[in-house]
Amino acid sequence: MSSMRIMISRAAASRVLSSVGKLPEEVERAVLLSRSTFGNIRTMASKAITIENINPNILKLEYAVRGPLVIRAAEIEKELEKGAKKPFKRVIKANIGDAHAMGQVPITFIRQVLACVSYPELIDKGDFPADVKQRARDILGACGGGSVGSYSASHGIELVRRHAADYIARRDGHPARWQDVCLSSGASTAIKNCLQLLCNDVGGKKSGVMIPIPQYPLYSASLAEYGLEQVGYYLDEKTNWGLSTEELERSLKEAQKHCNVRALVVINPGNPTGQVLTRENIEAVLRFAREHRLFVFADEVYQDNVYADGSQFFSFKKVLRELGPEFGELELASFMSVSKGYMGECGLRGGWVELVGMEPDVQANLYKCVSAMLCPTVLGQTAVDCVAKPPAKGEPSYDLWIKEKTAVLDSLKERAKMIVETFNQMQGFKCNIVQGAMYAFPSISLPPRAVDAARAARQAPDVFYAFRLLEETGICVVPGTGFGQYPGTYHFRTTILPQPALLKEMLDIFKAFHEKFTKEYS
Structure with missing residues (x-):
């Protein structure tokens, strides 16, 4: 029905109302409903973008760590501010790796340099250490007009790229070219930029990207957004989220039936699973990638976050270089960020990617693509430096x-x-050791009646559990459904970021809730 016909129908309905006076209540409701419906249809018909013609990839996109639970947590915070009575006094946001939001104090050196580049008068007037002032002068000297308010080169300030290459060389014991380092507004932007290179059907099939399950939702969301095929490979929870080449081979073979698998993502240390890969494991993964000509995405943003005795971070770049010259053609992108580690500077949006083994023409076109976004934030680049x-x-x-x-x-x-010790004391919980990163990903056995209640509520069981936890305690976690999990298992991700006193309080509350929940549905 055209909008013109709808307008006539609305006018006709108005004439009827005015001519007959007061209608019976049920008839009046029907007419008002028709007015509302006609109005909505007219609005939809007059819009260039509707839910029917929007990019379908956007509809598929989901991002669990900022999904419905987090939206509800924000609503609860506002309710508390307005004086609503709840069985708790505050919301504890254990859903996202935002260190400063959970009370971590910024690193003084970073903030002093940021202060000086933002307000250069402090260099001469402020009571800052000499090396802080010199660093600020160096960075400002590399900025257009001597100001961080100017654009930088699209792939970042050369001085900072050189320092990042020096960092990589010190870390790995092997040279790094500064021209292969591209700065970005956080690692996420660099990851998405590289994923865009794969947005091309080959031989009539979609391009596929292998990602770990459980995975960081940036990957599933970005693959959906770009129309790339998600190819999941399962990490083995029984071996502390181990990564086996047998599972990689199974996943690849299955996926090749319907897509061209062109890339492999590895997150080390793991998010949400907290494992740290051994050197032998990394070698096996690189051999697999070389055999199948896969581009490797090495998500290494938690490289400073290694805690368990006997665990050690090895970069994919280091292991690649030490496997020998026959691996020289393997393509690798390694990602780093200032949002994690000991820095936790999430809001400054600073990161980088080092490109290894990429064809020069491809790299030039990637940099061309990056240039369309002008440049990363210069304050973020300062933090990177x-x-x-x-x-x-x-x-x-x-x-x-x-x-x-x-x-x-x-x-x-x-x-x-x-956090591991507490969860493992709770009935029905099993939590692997957190070797690194900032999260725990415990599994939970839910009573059959709780599973039935979740189905009745049309929710996944772990989502049902997480919503109950939020509404009754104010603790916000992310259900394992948002990360992917082995069929028939239930998990959730929580950060380890709340400061010690708050974390203990959170775990005590969590334990009491779980006992009550289990008793209710047992």
């Missing part, structure tokens, strides 16, 4: 920097231990 080139021993800022860094990582190590 402070991480890539921290104070050196003997410099004025070193002692405080190393003290703060050590304190943050030591505290995270204790919290990782605390």
